[in-house]
Amino acid sequence: MKILKIDHVGIAVPNLTEGVPAWEALGFSVKDRHDVPTEKVRTAFLPVGDAQFELLEPTDPDSVIARFLEKRSGLHHVCVLVEDIDQALRELKGRGVRLLDETPRVGAGGCRVAFVHPKAAGGVLLELKQA
Ligand code: CO
Numbered sequence: 001m002k003i004l005k006i007d008h009v010g011i012a013v014p015n016l017t018e019g020v021p022a023w024e025a026l027g028f029s030v031k032d033r034h035d036v037p038t039e040k041v042r043t044a045f046l047p048v049g050d051a052q053f054e055l056l057e058p059t060d061p062d063s064v065i066a067r068f069l070e071k072r073s074g075l076h077h078v079c080v081l082v083e084d085i086d087q088a089l090r091e092l093k094g095r096g097v098r099l100l101d102e103t104p105r106v107g108a109g110g111c112r113v114a115f116v117h118p119k120a121a122g123g124v125l126l127e128l129k130q131a
Contacts, residue, residue, distance in 0.1 A: 001091045002083040007129050008045065008052040010077040012065050016044050016057045028053060034108040041065050043108045054079070054108070077115070079127035085112050088128055092116065104130070 013019030020030055028046035035042050040063030044055045056076060058066035068076060082088045085104050092099060098117035107113035107129060116126040 001088040003088075004081040004083060006051050007079045007081040007127075008054045009075065010054045010056055010079065010125075010127070012056050012058075012068050012073055012076040014057070014069055014073070016042060016055060019055045019057065020044055023053065023055065032109065035059075036106075036108050038106060039063065039065075045108070077125035077127050079113070079129050082128050082130055085114060085128055085130035089114055 011019075013022075016033075023046055024030070028048070030044045031047050031052070032045040033043065034045075037059075040058060040060040042057045042059055044057075046053045046055070056065050058069065060066065065076070089099065089102060089104070093102065098120045099114065100117050101114035104112035104114045107127075111129055111131060113127055113129045116128065118125045120126075
């Protein structure tokens with residue numbers, strides 16, 4: 001499998017209305033916003049060189065991000081860009097790596113993503129993404 005770069009770092013925020021200005025005050029600017037109804041989140045992407053921060057706002061109290069925010073806020077996941085997500089998942093599965101998604105799902109902007117279980121990555125929720 002070919003890992004190309006860090007694509008983005010996902011940060012959970014209670015809402016983008018306050019989250020975005022806070023990050024703008026840090027010197028970042030929003031480039032894209034996406035609604036991801038399947039994940040029950042709204043996202044804002046703020047470029048950092050050729051990587052990005054992804055601010056995630058829950059749109060439903062029953063979403064993964066809302067439940068995460070009940071316990072803590074801040075860093076939620078790190079996403080790496082892979083050349084071929086199907087091949088990456090096959091390889092990881094073959095090595096016995098614990099996955100949250102054995103097949104890709106649709107992420108922000110319509111790209112294909114899959115998550116590796118945090119137990120397989122030192123407590124970090126790792127997202128794989130194919131452009
Ligand atoms: Co993400």
